[in-house]
Amino acid sequence: MDVHISLCGRGDLAAQVYRQLLEAILDGRLRSGERLPPTREVARRLEISRNTVAVAYDRLVADGFLVGRAGAGTFVAAEPVRGRAAPKGVVRPRPVWEDVPEGGAPRSARYDFRAGVPDARLFPMETWRRLVARELRVSAAGYGDPSGHEGLREAIARHIGISRSVRAGAEDVLITNGAQQALDLVGRVLVEPGAVVAVEEPGYPPARMLFRSLGARVAGVPVDAEGLDVSAIPASARVVYVTPSHQFPLGTPMSLARRAALLSWAERRRAVVIEDDYDSEFRFGDRPLEPLQSLDRAGRVVYVGSFSKTLLPMLRLGFLVAPASLRPALRAAKRLSDWHGELPTQAALARFIDEGLLARHIRKATREYAARHALIADALAADPRLRLVPSSAGLHLCARLAPGVSVRDVPGLAVERLEAYCGESPAQPGLVLGYGAIGKDDVPQGLRLVARALEMSPEPRAAPGALP
Numbered sequence: 115m116d117v118h119i120s121l122c123g124r125g126d127l128a129a130q131v132y133r134q135l136l137e138a139i140l141d142g143r144l145r146s147g148e149r150l151p152p153t154r155e156v157a158r159r160l161e162i163s164r165n166t167v168a169v170a171y172d173r174l175v176a177d178g179f180l181v182g183r184a185g186a187g188t189f190v191a192a193e194p195v196r197g198r199a200a201p202k203g204v205v206r207p208r209p210v211w212e213d214v215p216e217g218g219a220p221r222s223a224r225y226d227f228r229a230g231v232p233d234a235r236l237f238p239m240e241t242w243r244r245l246v247a248r249e250l251r252v253s254a255a256g257y258g259d260p261s262g263h264e265g266l267r268e269a270i271a272r273h274i275g276i277s278r279s280v281r282a283g284a285e286d287v288l289i290t291n292g293a294q295q296a297l298d299l300v301g302r303v304l305v306e307p308g309a310v311v312a313v314e315e316p317g318y319p320p321a322r323m324l325f326r327s328l329g330a331r332v333a334g335v336p337v338d339a340e341g342l343d344v345s346a347i348p349a350s351a352r353v354v355y356v357t358p359s360h361q362f363p364l365g366t367p368m369s370l371a372r373r374a375a376l377l378s379w380a381e382r383r384r385a386v387v388i389e390d391d392y393d394s395e396f397r398f399g400d401r402p403l404e405p406l407q408s409l410d411r412a413g414r415v416v417y418v419g420s421f422s423k424t425l426l427p428m429l430r431l432g433f434l435v436a437p438a439s440l441r442p443a444l445r446a447a448k449r450l451s452d453w454h455g456e457l458p459t460q461a462a463l464a465r466f467i468d469e470g471l472l473a474r475h476i477r478k479a480t481r482e483y484a485a486r487h488a489l490i491a492d493a494l495a496a497d498p499r500l501r502l503v504p505s506s507a508g509l510h511l512c513a514r515l516a517p518g519v520s521v522r523d524v525p526g527l528a529v530e531r532l533e534a535y536c537g538e539s540p541a542q543p544g545l546v547l548g549y550g551a552i553g554k555d556d557v558p559q560g561l562r563l564v565a566r567a568l569e570m571s572p573e574p575r576a577a578p579g580a581l582p
Contacts, residue, residue: 119131119134119135119156119159119160120134121160121162127160127162127166128166128167128169128170128173129170131156131160131166131167131170132169132170132173132174135150135170135174135179136174136177136179139174139179139190144190145190146190146191146192146193147189147190147192148189148190149186149187149188149189150171150180150187150188150189150190152187152188153167153168153171171188175188178191178193179191210326210327210329211327214323214326214327220528221528222528223526223527223528224526224527224556225526225527225528225552225556225559225560225563226528226548226551226552226560227527227528227529227530227547227548227549227551227552227560227564228528228529228530228548228551229363229509229510229530229546229547229548230392230393230422230423230509230510230548230550231427231509231548231550231551232422232423232424232425232426232427232479232509232550232551233479233482233483233550233551233553234426235553236475236478236479236482237425237426237475238471238475241466241471242462242466245462245465245466246458246459246462248462248465249457249458249459249461249462249465250458253457253458253461257453257454258453258454258457259454260288260445260446260448260449260453260454261287261288261289261445261448261454262287262288262289262290262433262454262455262460263289263457263460263461263464264284265460265461265464265465265468266289266460266461266463266464266467267284267285267287267288267289267433268284268464269463269464269467269468270287270289270419270433270467271283271284271286271287272467273467273472274417274419274435277395277473278391278394278402278405278408279404279405279408280405280407280408280417280435281407281408282407282417282435285441286435286436286438286441287433287434287435288433288434288435288436288441288444288445288448289431289432289433289454289455289460290431290432290433290434290448290455291430291431291432291452291455292420292422292427292430292431292432293390293392293418293419293420293422293432294320294324294432295432295451296418296420296432296433296434297320297321297324297325297355297388297390297418298324298451299434299444299447299448299451300353300386300388300416300418300434300436300440300444301324301325301328301330301353302328302447303440303443303444303447304352304353304386304440305325305328305329305330305352305353306329307328307329307330308329308330308331309329309330309331309352309353310330310331310332310333310348310350310351310352310353311325311330311331311332311333311351311352311353311354311355312332312333312334312335312347312348312351312353312354312355313325313332313333313334313335313354313355313537314334314335314337314342314355314356314357314361314362315334315335315336315337315536315537315538316337316363316364316532316535316536316537316542317334317337317355317357317362317363317535317537318355318357318362318363318390318535319534319535319537321355321390322334322537325353325355330353332537333347333348333351334536334537334538335347335348335354337361337364337366339366340366340368340369340371340372341356341358341361341366341367341368341369341372341373342354342356342358342361342368342372342376344372344375344376344379347379349383351383351385352383352384352385352386353385353386353387353388354376354380354385354386354387354388355388355390356368356376356387356388356389356390356406357389357390357391357392358372358373358376358389358391358403358405358406359391359394359402359403359405359507360392360393360394360505360507360508362390362392362535363510363512363530363532363535363546364503364505364512365503365504365505365507365508365510365511365512366503366504366505367402367403367507368403369403370403370404373403373404373406373409374409376406377406377409377410377411377412377414377415380412380414380415381412381414385414386414386415386416387406387410387414387415387416388415388416388418389405389406389407389415389416389417389418390418391405391417391418391419392418392419392420392423393423393424393507393508393509394507394508395423395424395476395480396423396424396476396479396480396483396484396507396508396509397480397506397507398480398483398484398487398488398506398507399506399507400506402507405417407435413437413438413439414437415437416434416435416436416437416440417434417435417436418432418433418434419432419433419434419435420432420433421463423508423509423550424472424475424476424479425463425472425475429459429463430455431455431459431460431463482554483509483549483550485554486549486552486554486557487511487549489554489557489558489561490511490547490549490557490561491505491511493561493564493565494511494513494545494547497513497565497568498516499515499516499519499568499570500513500514500515500516500519500545500568501513501514501515501516501544503544509548509549509550510546510547510548510549510550511546511547511549512532512544512545512546512547513544513545513547514532514542514543514544515543515544515545515568518570519543519568519569519570520543520568520569520570521543521545521567521568521569522567522569523567524563524566524567526563527560527563527564527567529545529546529547529564529567530545530546530547530548531543531544531545531546532544532545532546534546545564547564
């Protein structure tokens, strides 16, 4: 038994021992069948009489929580006792949290078209295990730098400099637990309660909800074929969140003219642009446009990236690149949040990048995803009930619904509706189909189920006597 018992004063000591042992049993800290130490040992620890402990033991035996076995000792009753729930309480969160869903693991489906999920089968798991095992053997104990593993920051700076033309050194990079923590850190450093944060409409719901939870007034800004409509950004906005390389969820890239207009707007308004470059590594067509960060000359862009799409979501590895003026505050926010992430995992990723394994994995995955992208794009373009949104990158495609078309649930099919990404009314009807979680061989049958899920709304009947 390893349950702490503390006595207060010199009141009914037997009652205190009884109550604390009972709570340990009800809470599950003392499990069914577990042996309790002899009364003599407990008495010695607590510096009380053995008889006092024996009285407590006897009461627990009489109540059915303990059983004595001759020659063996005293044990927790064999009947399993469930841990007690914490008190319900009356404390309520701030009203904004009433509308934020708890989340949880999504249900799996045979034909899974959920967006933003990479194919775990493509990930070189054995190589990764070897790298992590090596770092676990050599990693030093103790706390680390809130900015993250230095080797990983250097590797990321090189990687995004080559692959995305991002201007950054190791000192500019801060490692985070995924892109979501990066957004949280930036928001906590920049967003005052009541401040206006502009987001894309439709756009990434977790970002919208995060800024709202920080007390911001979130304003949706329309997205068209060229990306975010800069002219529609509220003049009072001080933070703008965008996904310019592969708009989420529509998939269109922001045009160069819009990028220049957004940077000019941010400089005039003294605002900050958060550029989420979440899955631009996977490209199947033209060379991508330069990131906002590489075009920025005024230090107004915070660049956010993640390895959740290129590698695996469970690794929880992301990063941000911020102007020098924000780095001290972001480092402090990271330290106050969780001090730092898992350093052995970060060190393993640094080696994974430096040994060329990340680039090799991206090339392999891009070939596979390109084949799935082509299959799905051809099918969506051929269906008259859908209007395919052109896209040549990432892990998903979007299609708007033709007038009069609706979507119904089909067993075995997981597909997302465009309406779920809309924060403003009226919501835009459409489908968002990811192709990372579904194998290429399953795509044709999955698309047949998608076609089955689409149905035309019946034409309204003319009223009696109405003219044709």
